[in-house]
Amino acid sequence: MNSLGTIFSFVSKDAVNKIQIMENYLKGESGERYRTLQSMVEYELSSNLVDLTKRGSHPDSGCRTILRLHRALRWLQLFLDKLRTSSEDSKTSTLCAEAYNASLANYHPWIIRKTATVAFLALPVRNTFFEVMNVGTAEDVVDMLGEAMPYVSNVYDFTQELYSQHNLLDLP
């Protein structure tokens, strides 16, 4: 992200902030409960640590923080798949915007959507983007993405199922 330029700092700042929230829970006195998604959900729900309908005394619960990152993982899943199946002359900005509009955009206010759309325009063409990813040739990247995709999908599907069971997919 950082190698893509400061224009994406508003994205990585938010992601880093949310990861920091989860790391703090893991280091906290109930750290044990945050070792798995299931135990986090059970612990926070049974201890009333989640704002279920509107943001209140638990604005940064583990459940809502993971949900925000889970939605971003959906964007990443779509974006990586488009990268993997795109042609040489595809524009990363288009692939990124299509993935964003089909996922995260639905949860962001107008101003974030506009900022993100402008930021995407700064993305390099596909092969330059692959060089930035520093994984090797375009073929190496496509192979690596093909290997990584099942893991990304497994994590996404597992979280989606767990959150859907506990009706946590719309946390404020």
Ligand SMILES: CCCCCCCCCCCCC/C=C/[C@@H](O)[C@H](COP(=O)(O)O)NC(=O)CCCCCCCCCCCCCCC
């Ligand atoms: C490769 C270029 C990366 C472009 C990133 C596309 C995602 C654009 C996200 C724009 C939103 C960022 C601003 C944050 C807004 C937050 O309000 C919003 C809601 O949280 P809140 O309810 O606490 O406020 N936050 C979120 O939706 C979470 C955003 C987290 C984005 C993480 C993106 C990770 C990107 C990983 C890059 C991998 C590059 C690909 C390499 C093969």
